[in-house]
Amino acid sequence: MAKQDLYELLGVAKGASLDDVKKAYRKLAMQHHPDKNPGDKAAETRFKDITQAYDVLKDEQKRAAYDRYGHAAFEHGSGGGGGFGFGGFADIFDEMFGDIMGGGARRGGGRGAARGQDLRYNMEITVEEAFHGKKAKITVPSSVSCDSCKGSGGKDGSAPKACPTCRGAGKVRSQQGFFTVERTCPMCQGAGQVISDPCPTCRGQGRTRKDKSLEVTIPPGVEEGTRIRLASEGEAGLAGAPPGDLYIFLALQPHRMFQRDGANLYMRMPVAMTTAALGGEVEVPSIDGSRVKVSIPKGCQHGHRFRLKGKGMTVLRSTARGDFFLEAAIEVPINLTDKQKKLLQDFEKDSDRKTYSPETQGFFDRVKEFLDELAK
Numbered sequence: 001m002a003k004q005d006l007y008e009l010l011g012v013a014k015g016a017s018l019d020d021v022k023k024a025y026r027k028l029a030m031q032h033h034p035d036k037n038p039g040d041k042a043a044e045t046r047f048k049d050i051t052q053a054y055d056v057l058k059d060e061q062k063r064a065a066y067d068r069y070g071h072a073a074f075e076h077g078s079g080g081g082g083g084f085g086f087g088g089f090a091d092i093f094d095e096m097f098g099d100i101m102g103g104g105a106r107r108g109g110g111r112g113a114a115r116g117q118d119l120r121y122n123m124e125i126t127v128e129e130a131f132h133g134k135k136a137k138i139t140v141p142s143s144v145s146c147d148s149c150k151g152s153g154g155k156d157g158s159a160p161k162a163c164p165t166c167r168g169a170g171k172v173r174s175q176q177g178f179f180t181v182e183r184t185c186p187m188c189q190g191a192g193q194v195i196s197d198p199c200p201t202c203r204g205q206g207r208t209r210k211d212k213s214l215e216v217t218i219p220p221g222v223e224e225g226t227r228i229r230l231a232s233e234g235e236a237g238l239a240g241a242p243p244g245d246l247y248i249f250l251a252l253q254p255h256r257m258f259q260r261d262g263a264n265l266y267m268r269m270p271v272a273m274t275t276a277a278l279g280g281e282v283e284v285p286s287i288d289g290s291r292v293k294v295s296i297p298k299g300c301q302h303g304h305r306f307r308l309k310g311k312g313m314t315v316l317r318s319t320a321r322g323d324f325f326l327e328a329a330i331e332v333p334i335n336l337t338d339k340q341k342k343l344l345q346d347f348e349k350d351s352d353r354k355t356y357s358p359e360t361q362g363f364f365d366r367v368k369e370f371l372d373e374l375a376k
């Protein structure tokens with residue numbers, strides 16, 4: 001049988017744009033759709049032909065191949081992709097009319113539906129653990145492939161049979177007015193297979209519930225919200241289908257000393273008023289467990305920031321480390337004895353504020369200027 005030219009089939013010119021091809025197909029598909037022409041074999045064939053033509057002409061690569069080699073381009077070994085199986089038809093149809101058909105025509109049924117569920121495991125770790133990394137043992141409630149039937153779901157490992165309802169397709173079609181609606185087969189839940197002689201241990205499920213113990217390596221430098229994927233450690237699939245994945249979601253416990261922001265760490269460092277005035281040294285802990293001496297210059301002001309380079313957090317998949325920032329919190333003395341009060345009063349009387357508190361003096365000077373202006 002001679003094959004008709006694909007452009008002629010859709011009634012478009014050879015150089016037609018993708019838009020024109022789409023428009024032409026949509027119009028013809030509406031006209032020749034089998035649901036609109038019940039029992040009309042010619043319409044059905046015509047519909048298949050235009051759908052096939054559209055499948056080629058909407059795809060830049062297939063179209064180029066067709067322009068060059070004609071139908072010969074698709075004659076050998078194109079398999080599912082270029083061929084015209086039922087699946088290919090459904091895909092194109094969904095693509096064109098999915099908006100009209102609404103949720104009823106969702107793709108993704110078929111065998112994929114039986115894949116095991118992904119599991120989520122929430123883990124809280126300390127900032128130190130995030131710094132060093134750790135190995136954690138976790139117990140995951142899960143289902144595993146059934147030992148008795150090796151996951152097949154059939155007694156003594158007997159193989160499942162094609163589902164009689166959907167004849168193995170995993171989907172059933174029904175007619176809703178003009179359109180054909182496709183849904184997951186209710187008999188086999190999309191697996192396309194049923195078990196005639198179910199395994200007694202798992203009642204044909206191919207999997208049994210079991211707590212699973214896993215050792216998880218948390219690498220150094222993980223952050224709040226980091227997700228670790230353990231491939232195939234999720235729930236076992238139905239009847240021998242592949243298992244899902246396990247995702248570990250990490251959350252960081254708040255630390256009582258360190259605040260973390262990415263690779264950097266922050267800490268509020270209280271400094272006694274006298275140390276801040278006279279200069280001195282403060283010792284602080286570092287996240288790596290060591291102690292760091294910070295020298296406080298004399299006249300250190302409240303809020304002064306010290307940066308300790310490379311003393312911050314570890315960085316995921318890197319040997320680098322962030323920085324450690326310390327913010328001086330100058331503590332004004334409280335609970336003074338009479339003697340201390342006297343010393344401070346003497347200090348204030350004796351001294352020239354312009355020299356020892358330039359900012360305060362400057363402020364008072366500006367206030368005075370401001371009030372004088374108002375009084376004018």
Ligand SMILES: [Zn+2]
Nearest residue numbers: 146149199202
């Ligand atoms: Zn079993």
Ligand SMILES: [Zn+2]
Nearest residue numbers: 163166185188
């Ligand atoms: Zn079925």
